[in-house]
Amino acid sequence: MNSFTGITQASQALQAFQDALSTTGNNISNANTAGYSRETVTFGQNPETTIYSPNGPQYVGTGVNVASINRMRNMFLTAQSFSSASSIGQTNAQLAGGQQIQALFTDAGGTGISNDLTAFYNSWSSLASQPNNANLQAVQQAGSSLAGDVRNTYANLQQLSTQANGQIAQTMQQIQALGNQIAQLNSQIRTQSSGGGQPNGLLDQRDAAVQQLSSLVNVSTQTLADGTMSVNVNQFDLVDRTGAHTFPTTFNAATGTVTANGDTYNITGGQLAGNFATLNSITGAQGNLDLLANNLRTQVNSLMSTGKTVNGTTNQNFFNTSAGAIAFDLDPAVLADFKNIATGVSGNTGDTALALQIADTATQPVAALGNQTTGNFYNSMVTGVGQQVASATSTLSTQQAVATQIQNQIQSISGVSVDEEMSHMVQYQRSYQAAAETLNIVNSTLTDLMNILH
Amino acid sequence: MRVSTSYIYEFSSAAIQNAQQAEVALQQQISTGKRLNQPSDDPFGMYQSLTLTSLKNTLNQYSSNLTYAKQFLSESDNALSSINDMTGQAYQLAVQAANSTTDQNARMGMVNQVTQMQQQLLALANSQGANGEYLFAGQKTQAAPFSVVAGALTYAGDNNNVNVEVGPGQTMAVNTQAGTMFTNLYNQLQTFKNDLSSGNVSALSGVDITNLQNSQTAILQARGSIGGNLQEVTSLTNANALRTNDLTAQISNLTDANIAQVATQYQSAATVYQAAITMAAQASTLSLASYLQSSGTG
Numbered sequence: 001m002n003s004f005t006g007i008t009q010a011s012q013a014l015q016a017f018q019d020a021l022s023t024t025g026n027n028i029s030n031a032n033t034a035g036y037s038r039e040t041v042t043f044g045q046n047p048e049t050t051i052y053s054p055n056g057p058q059y060v061g062t063g064v065n066v067a068s069i070n071r072m073r074n075m076f077l078t079a080q081s082f083s084s085a086s087s088i089g090q091t092n093a094q095l096a097g098g099q100q101i102q103a104l105f106t107d108a109g110g111t112g113i114s115n116d117l118t119a120f121y122n123s124w125s126s127l128a129s130q131p132n133n134a135n136l137q138a139v140q141q142a143g144s145s146l147a148g149d150v151r152n153t154y155a156n157l158q159q160l161s162t163q164a165n166g167q168i169a170q171t172m173q174q175i176q177a178l179g180n181q182i183a184q185l186n187s188q189i190r191t192q193s194s195g196g197g198q199p200n201g202l203l204d205q206r207d208a209a210v211q212q213l214s215s216l217v218n219v220s221t222q223t224l225a226d227g228t229m230s231v232n233v234n235q236f237d238l239v240d241r242t243g244a245h246t247f248p249t250t251f252n253a254a255t256g257t258v259t260a261n262g263d264t265y266n267i268t269g270g271q272l273a274g275n276f277a278t279l280n281s282i283t284g285a286q287g288n289l290d291l292l293a294n295n296l297r298t299q300v301n302s303l304m305s306t307g308k309t310v311n312g313t314t315n316q317n318f319f320n321t322s323a324g325a326i327a328f329d330l331d332p333a334v335l336a337d338f339k340n341i342a343t344g345v346s347g348n349t350g351d352t353a354l355a356l357q358i359a360d361t362a363t364q365p366v367a368a369l370g371n372q373t374t375g376n377f378y379n380s381m382v383t384g385v386g387q388q389v390a391s392a393t394s395t396l397s398t399q400q401a402v403a404t405q406i407q408n409q410i411q412s413i414s415g416v417s418v419d420e421e422m423s424h425m426v427q428y429q430r431s432y433q434a435a436a437e438t439l440n441i442v443n444s445t446l447t448d449l450m451n452i453l454h
Numbered sequence: 455m456r457v458s459t460s461y462i463y464e465f466s467s468a469a470i471q472n473a474q475q476a477e478v479a480l481q482q483q484i485s486t487g488k489r490l491n492q493p494s495d496d497p498f499g500m501y502q503s504l505t506l507t508s509l510k511n512t513l514n515q516y517s518s519n520l521t522y523a524k525q526f527l528s529e530s531d532n533a534l535s536s537i538n539d540m541t542g543q544a545y546q547l548a549v550q551a552a553n554s555t556t557d558q559n560a561r562m563g564m565v566n567q568v569t570q571m572q573q574q575l576l577a578l579a580n581s582q583g584a585n586g587e588y589l590f591a592g593q594k595t596q597a598a599p600f601s602v603v604a605g606a607l608t609y610a611g612d613n614n615n616v617n618v619e620v621g622p623g624q625t626m627a628v629n630t631q632a633g634t635m636f637t638n639l640y641n642q643l644q645t646f647k648n649d650l651s652s653g654n655v656s657a658l659s660g661v662d663i664t665n666l667q668n669s670q671t672a673i674l675q676a677r678g679s680i681g682g683n684l685q686e687v688t689s690l691t692n693a694n695a696l697r698t699n700d701l702t703a704q705i706s707n708l709t710d711a712n713i714a715q716v717a718t719q720y721q722s723a724a725t726v727y728q729a730a731i732t733m734a735a736q737a738s739t740l741s742l743a744s745y746l747q748s749s750g751t752g
Contacts, residue, residue: 107504108488108495108500125519350594350616386495415456
């Protein structure tokens with residue numbers, strides 16, 4: 001204990017309160033920074049010194065220090081937040097994809113393939129009942145409309161498929177970029193925390209990067225002793241002590257996996273999983289259209305080819321014989337001339353037995369279509385697409401409510417309350433004033449002392 | 455719970471968002487008049503509505519087919535009616551010719567009338583419908599079925615039915631099988647003519663009168679059958695109309711928005727939105743900063 005202890009004490013207090021004010025100021029500045037965790041200051045007492053007293057050594061404190069600057073963050077809530085981001089990322093991507101697919105089926109508006117199918121079968125009924133040129137042409141046109149709409153919907157789905165593949169590639173690029181970012185932050189954090197302190201800003205940045213990554217793909221993280229956060233995607237090590245690894249770009253949407261070096265990893269969450277699901281839905285819808293086209297061919301061609309037209313042509317198909325929906329159309333001869341449509345086997349104008357049979361296939365269940373009529377098969381498909389969107393919408397709503405709850409809890413712990421910080425500022429400011437006043441008084445006592453010795 | 459500054463703003467921002475979304479969804483229903491604007495609005499309802507619409511369109515097709523059936527039947531009946539009248543006249547002539555008070559000159563005069571009747575029969579037997587289809591040719595509707603070969607009427611049509619689809623898997627034969635009936639009648643008239651020329655009174659009063667009577671009976675039977683079919687057509691058409699009205703109502707229930715109800719819901723959604731933005735504006739004016747006086751020295 002010496003004459004200048006008082007000055008040292010006061011100036012240390014000034015420094016401590018100055019640091020506290022800085023921290024508070026930093027909190028206020030970052031009140032709107034996404035992912036910012038507020039910092040609090042913990043003061044500590046400096047070690048005491050002893051003074052002589054007749055009653056034994058007495059202890060006098062030597063002032064205050066800043067023991068730690070704490071980052072207010074709950075690890076458990078942070079992990080929940082990552083997991084919730086994955087769920088929402090997945091559902092969002094599925095919903096967006098589902099809505100795009102749904103928009104291609106215009107049946108809610110009264111036009112579309114459902115209407116075309118009914119109109120097609122009805123045109124055959126009309127022809128079967130009143131066999132004239134007008135009705136032959138009507139059958140030709142109804143068939144052409146139906147085939148055209150099936151073909152166009154398939155082509156639109158193909159476009160969506162290309163987009164979905166592009167989306168997947170983009171998502172993977174973003175995953176890689178974030179992995180690299182996290183690896184960089186890891187090395188900075190390792191350097192800075194080797195001295196013992198916590199680089200709060202960097203930690204916040206890393207958490208924000210992992211949050212973003214979680215929305216893209218399901219991750220699990222582990223913080224190691226040296227400050228590294230290792231990130232893996234279902235056993236694929238994206239980031240570890242050595243840095244970031246290359247995320248596999250070979251994928252199989254049907255099984256929801258990515259492959260690298262012969263190893264397969266499951267993708268179970270995040271936007272990437274949603275993108276895979278969308279791609280699967282598109283492929284499924286295309287497959288259904290293929291089934292529809294092929295079975296229409298079988299239904300109609302097998303009957304009409306046994307007939308004879310009024311001009312004597314036999315063995316004439318109504319639809320062309322390519323495979324699937326992609327090039328589904330009328331047979332070129334029928335497209336060119338509606339008189340190539342046969343209504344019966346005899347070639348007589350009034351013989352419409354085949355036309356009647358074809359009209360009646362509207363109500364015949366087809367084994368390959370799950371024992372449904374072509375109309376019901378298509379209607380089921382459209383309903384299924386709608387069901388996916390409806391259920392994704394509802395799931396998203398629930399997941400968002402959960403995410404909001406988690407965010408509120410995180411905010412409650414880590415969020416900056418400007419009012420609270422301002423009251424801290426008043427507190428530290430007053431303390432600073434008091435410490436400054438202390439310094440002032442100590443200074444005048446020293447001055448007095450100096451004057452005595454003068 | 456500790457309340458952070460951003461929580462306040464995010465909370466009111468979320469409330470505004472939700473209120474807006476609810477408003478917009480209702481707006482869409484009002485402006486389109488439909489509650490089913492995409493399949494996801496009501497997937498199961500969508501399926502039902504598609505099925506019912508298909509059914510309704512098919513019923514319309516059957517009604518259209520029934521119209522054609524009625525046309526074909528009526529046109530056939532008209533032809534038969536004329537032939538029936540003509541046969542009746544021939545019968546009167548035969549009765550007169552068979553009477554002993556009629557002289558041979560008068561009988562010779564009747565021969566021309568009967569020839570004309572034969573020509574009339576040929577023309578009527580080859581009657582055509584609105585599409586040019588021959589009504590009494592079976593399924594060979596593309597060519598005239600009757601012709602005169604060596605003084606006898608020959609039939610070149612077939613004996614198949616002209617079918618019209620009047621219901622699901624249900625057909626009605628709308629043509630009259632008249633091959634035998636008309637050829638017989640023509641030949642009977644020929645025989646009648648010969649007997650007139652030769653003055654064969656016993657044949658006239660015996661076979662000829664009986665033959666003509668039989669032909670008339672056959673024609674009346676055919677007309678009766680057509681009458682029955684026409685009644686069936688009317689009955690089916692009426693049933694279709696009732697069913698179609700029913701389906702229209704069902705479809706409307708599924709797809710149309712209940713405007714009164716939606717308008718009310720929209721009002722309350724608009725009110726909620728109003729409250730959300732008012733609250734957001736007020737909350738943002740409160741802050742400790744506005745109450746702290748800047749403290750200088752001392």
